[in-house]
Amino acid sequence: MIQAEEFVEAARNLGFGWYSGVPCSFLTPFINYVINDVQLRYICAANEGDAVAIAAGAAIAGKPAVVMMQNSGLGNAVNPLTSLTYIFRIPLLLICTLRGDRNLQDEPQHELMGQITEKLLETMTVPWEFFPTDAAEIEPVLQRATAYMQQERRPYALIMRKGAIAPHALTRSSIPEREDSNSAHIQQSFFRDNKEQRISRSEALARIVELTDPENTVVIATTGYTGRELFASKDSANHLYMVGSMGCASSMGLGLSLARPDLKVVVIDGDGAALMRMGNFATIGTYGGANLTHILLDNEVHDSTGAQATVSAGISFAKIAKACGYGVTLAGDDPALLDALFTVDANNRPKFAHLKIRPGTLEKLPRPNLTPEAVLQRFMKHIGNS
Missing domain, CATH: 3.40.50.970 (Thiamin diphosphate (ThDP)-binding fold, Pyr/PP domains)
Structure with a gap:
């Protein structure tokens, strides 16, 4: 188990400051840390495919971006991963949780996706490895990911198992505060x-x-x-x-x-x-x-x-x-x-x-x-x- 700070700060040192995604309970400490830091940007998307496209827009602008999702959301992300980031060659770091892990008892709706997550990424030609669970692994993992992304200009995935990150409390809202939209509409x-x-x-x-x-x-x-x-x-x-x-x-x-x-x-x-x-x-x-x-x-x-x-x-x-x-x-x-x-x-x-x-x-x-x-x-x- 690692602290969210250890991974996010190592990623920040490599330029990653933009995050988009759809929450998963495995990701909660990670998302909370990103939201709490006013220097980082987190966009909560309506679905995982939109999260990929939002991050792709940031990447086009020169902002290295991370997409976070539960593996059940890979189904929503297949289209932009195969016909947007692949075709246009847009590098993104994907962090995908492994619900339905064979080593864990999980809800029935995650059973099949848990069995095919790795194969689905491979079918989409997205290389992957497991998310680091030891602080000493973080730097080598990120170096491999960024080296691939820089060379191939395509996404690289990290599959996160349950309990990979220690709890981290949320202290601020990720949603921008705005006046009533109808008041000046x-x-x-x-x-x-x-x-x-x-x-x-x-x-x-x-x-x-x-x-x-x-x-x-x-x-x-x-x-x-x-x-x-x-x-x-x-x-x-x-x-x-x-x-x-x-x-x-x-x-x-x-x-x-x-x-x-x-x-x-x-x-x-x-x-x-x-x-x-x-x-x-x-x-x-x-x-x-x-x-x-x-x-x-x-x-x-x-x-x-x-x-x-x-x-x-x-x-x-x-x-x-x-x-x-x-x-x-x-x-x-x-x-x-x-x-x-x-x-x-x-x-x-x-x-x-x-x-x-x-x-x-x-x-x-x-x-x-x-x-x-x-x-x-x-x-x-x-x-x-x-």
Whole structure:
């Protein structure tokens, strides 16, 4: 058994100061120590996949990051680990607990995951070793992890068994204190209620590009046609085209915006992607700042897979964003909404716009002619993280 301080301070000496995750009782002392230290940053995610994406955003900004989760949460993290951190080559340190350990009596829901945790990590090509239980082991373990991450630019995992860390009391809240979100909230409607007059995705993207300054603004486009049409509209070093990890664009944008408050971060989401990970609305509303702008282009279908309908026709995303703590929420089908979004003051909170658009895409829609890794490296160089 080690003290939480021994591991966290050794990790801090190697640059790790950003943490995101979903709690597990095995992790309690570790999480408590991180929360108690005002120089460290802990983001409590809605699920483990979002935690991976939040940490990935911080890593892109040059902040080495740790993701903490129970092994049951590996199921939620499979998609971003295989189609975000692997494809884009983003190094993260994973600390995953071993519920369902064969050597312990545990709850029945952990039995199978306890048997396959190591194999699941190996299948995802994530190398792993057990979390250190002796102080003398900490430095060698971290050295092996960081050496791999620096060379391969991919995640490395530590599997934590029960009782690895001594108890550590929580003395402060990890949730930022804010005034009532409704007291200074700005909400506007831009509906014309004519579906035939709705603009296309490509028209909306072109206007967003016009409204953003590439010198101080980055744009993250969700997977599918959105990223491809943004590339077709204008390929730029300040653009990041998601090619997988559906629904994770907003969580990665949150991590980046928190790690780089000097940058303006614009996330372009889709209705299907937003519905898939709606828990991140609450995380953004709680932690996000005024430098994060979240735009949802809603055509009410899964466009790139055959235009199957989503359930977004009956959903008020702007009301959800308001309830979650965004400072500005706009909704409508009038493209003037975009102009208003980029001029209104968010009062130190994130901004949100729900723009209804029409389905369909460009003929012969191209794909980015750069690999995801090349796109990310160009993007990181643009923001000064080479």
